[in-house]
Amino acid sequence: MAQINVSNLTFGYEGSYDNIFENVSFSIDTNWKLGFIGRNGKGKTTFLKLLLGKYEYQGSITKTAVFDYFPYRVNDVKDLDKTADELMEKWKPQVENWRVLCELGQLEIDAELLYRPFGTLSFGERTKVMLAVLFSGENDFLLIDEPTNHLDQNAREIIKKYLASKKGFILVSHDRDLLDACVDHVLVLNRASIEVQSGNFTSWWENKEKADNFAKAENEKHIKEIGKLKAAADRSARWADKNESTKIGYDPVKENDRSISARAYIGAKTKKMQSRVKSYEARIGRKIEEKEGLLNDIETIKDLKLMPLSHYKERLIECRNFSLKYADSDKTVITGLDFELKQGERVFLKGKNGCGKSSLIKYILHASGTTKMLTTGTFSIAPNLVISYINQDTSHLSGKLKDYADQHNIDYTMLLSILRSLDMERVQFEKNIEDFSEGQKKKVLIAASLLTPAHIYIWDEPLNYIDVFSRIQIEKLIERFKPTMLVVEHDVRFMEKLATRVVEL
Template structure:
């Protein structure tokens, strides 16, 4: 066991006005299985890069370990997979590699195929195997679940549960719960570490948030009561003070000393009340700093004149001579929330594209009303560029609604001035989701919408779909999300 100590860490990117980290202090045990969570854009990947020494910073990070980062870059994907591993770790021992691949349920034959020919899941697992054969390293694992199907996520999570000594960035709740024993969370104003998995951390956070909200309400009432009391006491003091120059008891002279003493006493009481009020205000200002804004999102789907939106009967899809999927049967009806499930490469995205009206080679019967309006969220975000105002205008959506949704998904106003191409992967996904929610349509079709999207935003989107019950068909590998949202699951 050794420790990683972070002391007074402060960091901002060159040219930025805002610090990503400011005087941050915490300590990590290198035997921990550490889950790393926080809203998109809070600096999770940046912190991993600081550990790797990629940026200059103020403060200190001390550690007696070397760091290894996942995913490894693979510049020559046409090389044999075995050669890719040799480039990453020239001194690897073959039986150790085979042990790790076996634990990850990867066949040996992938080593003798071009890396580019492997599925996304196979590539991820091969690179994880290469990562874990490096001994005496503390591992920085950055979002390994993206593009993994549900079964592969289970295997990788079970695999990581047998290991220790890593920081794992993931937004999949079930995945984190299965393979971490501590949570490192980047909050609005600090970074904290708690023992336990994601669910225990979230429950503790909810309790603390509810306590702070209750305290905030109590202090707000106290401040208003003290303000009214201070004002009344101050007014009484001034009224008493004015009688010093008047008369009392049918023209007899007033006791100016007595009245002055009484006025001063009341003024002192007023000052005391003001001090208590200020103390309550100061106490109130310390609350709510780490409560995440998770305001309710809204969606308005157009009413449709038919109950049935589309029907697929005995659908088989081909790419050239290759059969992608076969004998697919289901109906999309108003109010359905359909999850397409299956391994990577089983044809889920192809089915979505067929429903959207793309030119897909298929056999079988597919019917869809020509008046059906569809909003599509694709996996790909590489085409996004320009500012958000231009994006809203080019896509014919209401700019104020679009930006309001992004604000609720934790976009700062500073973000609105930046080019979308500079956004993080999760922020780009949120742009596509906000666009979809702003469109007036009958049916939403989302293809892996939650890749890179932070956990709290996922739960907001989940709540939205449960509250407004729009008609939607989606592909998503987040087990919790699918289990909570879907009314039908179609296995391919």
């Protein structure tokens, strides 16, 4: 057991206007199961790379631990042709094969996968093999960066159970269910600070809501007190001016002693009033200082809007005893499916990767002219149906946001407005989309979908890489506008909160 001490850490990328970290200090223990939480673009992956010594920085990071990082790099096509057994010596030098085999057993995966070309393995199989190698060392402090993206619910459950049995890691994840099951401390990148707390995601979130509500109440209290003090100061200033004006016309030479005495009294009273004004102003200054910073760390989750269309038919999609396979394959992807989607429903498709969820979506999107798919049974879709679609793949995104908006016939200003509401920094708007992080690319797809009035919103794994705050923001949007949706999403909390029906393939 050792500590990692971060002191006055300052770092920013070359050419960037702002530093990602500014005089940051905190300590963490290498025996912890540490969840790493923060908005997209706040610097989680950057901090992991700083621990690995990838970048130069100001300040100090004192550590005695040896770090290892997930996911391991698979550099090129040649690596994909190699087996995991061949690659793991490069990933983790001097790794012992028997240890990896023991970890594979805990991950419920066959050892035979070590000897297949790595490129032939599914996302889930690659993740499990890499995690087995990662945890096969001794006394390492492991940096695990979003291990469950693209994984189905079954694979997520296995990895959740596996990580819950381990310790000595930092886990970057936006999956609330995973964080609750696997971590005993959290490291949180707030808007203006960094905090370390014991507990899991839910305990931190509850503490955060209490702290935010207290800060808002204190802020309101200070605003009211400042208002009262300003009003009192203004009254005192006006009284002082009024009293001072009554001295006009007095001539000490011509007036008798009584008049001179009255003039002195008025002057003293005015001076007292002016002193009271200064006292009010000083108190106002102290209240303003106390107010400053109260709301700096509050995540403002702005309300989003959606424009669902209403269709004259209640049942929008229906299939009975429906089977589907690709024309160039003998394998049937979907067999004997009975499925329908009515207006106002939010149907979530559930099942292992490869069970046909994305294939069903592709068929619905191109139902009128799909030549690469062969089907049996009945399938019907309402006429003139407008669909807004989010693809799980972001590799097609490139160019400027303005060009993207023009290509998809959406309002550029509104696109930027929604991206700002999803907490994307304005500096990103000048970059090419291919230079965005994966989370930022997903936000572009989500924003475009929200700007498309539609009868059905079909979202295929929309939340991969999306931060927790944006997930909650999207949940609130869907609860408010109740669009008709067909969704593939493995975030358990998201599905439990929003699904009106779950269809398992």
